[in-house]
Amino acid sequence: MADDTTTVPPGVLKAREALKDVPHEPGAKKQDPILVADSVVRRFGGLTAVNVGHVEIQRGAITALIGPNGAGKTTFFNLLTGFDRPDEGKWEFNGKSLAGVAAHKVARQGMVRTFQLTKALSRLSVIDNMRLGGTGQKGEKFWASLIPGIWSGQEKEITERADELLARFKLDAKREDFAGSLSGGQRKLLEMARALMVQPDMVMLDEPMAGVNPALTQSLLGHVKSLREDGMTVLFVEHDMDMVRDISDWVIVMGQGQVIAEGTPDTVMADPRVIDAYLGAHHDGTQHDPEAVAEEVAEEEGTTADD
Numbered sequence: 380m381a382d383d384t385t386t387v388p389p390g391v392l393k394a395r396e397a398l399k400d401v402p403h404e405p406g407a408k409k410q411d412p413i414l415v416a417d418s419v420v421r422r423f424g425g426l427t428a429v430n431v432g433h434v435e436i437q438r439g440a441i442t443a444l445i446g447p448n449g450a451g452k453t454t455f456f457n458l459l460t461g462f463d464r465p466d467e468g469k470w471e472f473n474g475k476s477l478a479g480v481a482a483h484k485v486a487r488q489g490m491v492r493t494f495q496l497t498k499a500l501s502r503l504s505v506i507d508n509m510r511l512g513g514t515g516q517k518g519e520k521f522w523a524s525l526i527p528g529i530w531s532g533q534e535k536e537i538t539e540r541a542d543e544l545l546a547r548f549k550l551d552a553k554r555e556d557f558a559g560s561l562s563g564g565q566r567k568l569l570e571m572a573r574a575l576m577v578q579p580d581m582v583m584l585d586e587p588m589a590g591v592n593p594a595l596t597q598s599l600l601g602h603v604k605s606l607r608e609d610g611m612t613v614l615f616v617e618h619d620m621d622m623v624r625d626i627s628d629w630v631i632v633m634g635q636g637q638v639i640a641e642g643t644p645d646t647v648m649a650d651p652r653v654i655d656a657y658l659g660a661h662h663d664g665t666q667h668d669p670e671a672v673a674e675e676v677a678e679e680e681g682t683t684a685d686d
């Protein structure tokens with residue numbers, strides 16, 4: 380473990396310092412939150428997919444949002460970034476209300492998310508995907524803007540930034556290739572590079588490790604860590620617990636639409652409420668006595684709590 384402070388990068392030390400006194404409990408207040416959300420509810424018919432009472436994201440840190448399938452992570456991401464609208468709730472980013480603000484305007488405010496390469500984007504070259512990111516993330520519809528003539532004086536600046544980022548993410552050799560021809564890992568790199576086109580304060584990554592070949596894993600992790608070193612805040616949804624442990628300063632756990640636990644990776648992953656949510660031992664939404672749950676989990680695993 381890299382606990383030798385001489386080798387720990389400044390961004391990591393800063394994030395650790397900011398989070399060291401934060402209580403490990405759902406909705407915990409942060410020293411300097413970049414994002415604060417309150418009472419955010421999203422229902423689909425009779426199903427309440429998201430019901431987040433209060434959550435704060437520490438500026439300059441890497442925060443993982445984890446939880447079992449269907450916990451509401453992606454829906455919460457979609458709400459925060461303007462890709463979906465809540466039934467209730469408000470949130471502030473950099474002190475400004477963003478509830479109900481459209482996705483491209485959210486990106487212009489400095490909060491940007493990666494979104495997976497769709498069919499339409501796959502048929503564009505790597506460099507055009509990058510340029511598209513620079514126009515402020517209007518999603519797929521906006522690819523119409525690639526029609527020649529639309530690019531104005533901004534084009535040169537956007538292209539220069541795109542080329543810089545492609546070089547940084549080692550995708551420059553793929554500049555003219557169709558994005559659809561990239562490997563899973565290269566696509567993830569492109570998604571991240573494209574998100575950086577708007578020079579965001581906060582980057583939201585949706586399952587950055589999904590479909591990534593182990594050969595590219597370290598490179599991808601390195602890029603995520605470098606965002607923190609560049610002063611950005613990262614919030615990511617991920618099922619890969621090795622990645623969560625490796626790069627997160629803080630972990631927020633969702634279960635059945637709610638934030639059920641928060642803390643450093645080690646404490647959160649040992650939290651019986653989290654184990655309970657992942658094992659699906661209880662789905663009635665009631666509070667459980669952590670010791671009783673731990674005992675039950677141990678029994679299910681064929682061990683005893685005393686082992």
Ligand SMILES: Nc1ncnc2c1ncn2[C@@H]1O[C@H](COP(=O)(O)OP(=O)(O)OP(=O)(O)O)[C@@H](O)[C@H]1O
Pocket residue numbers: 423426428446447448449450451452453454455
């Ligand atoms: N557009 C939709 N219409 C109806 N139900 C939806 C819709 N989007 C999500 N849901 C439901 O909302 C709940 C939360 O889904 P969501 O995708 O946000 O979970 P998740 O935590 O991201 O899961 P996963 O880890 O599997 O991606 C699920 O029960 C899902 O079926």
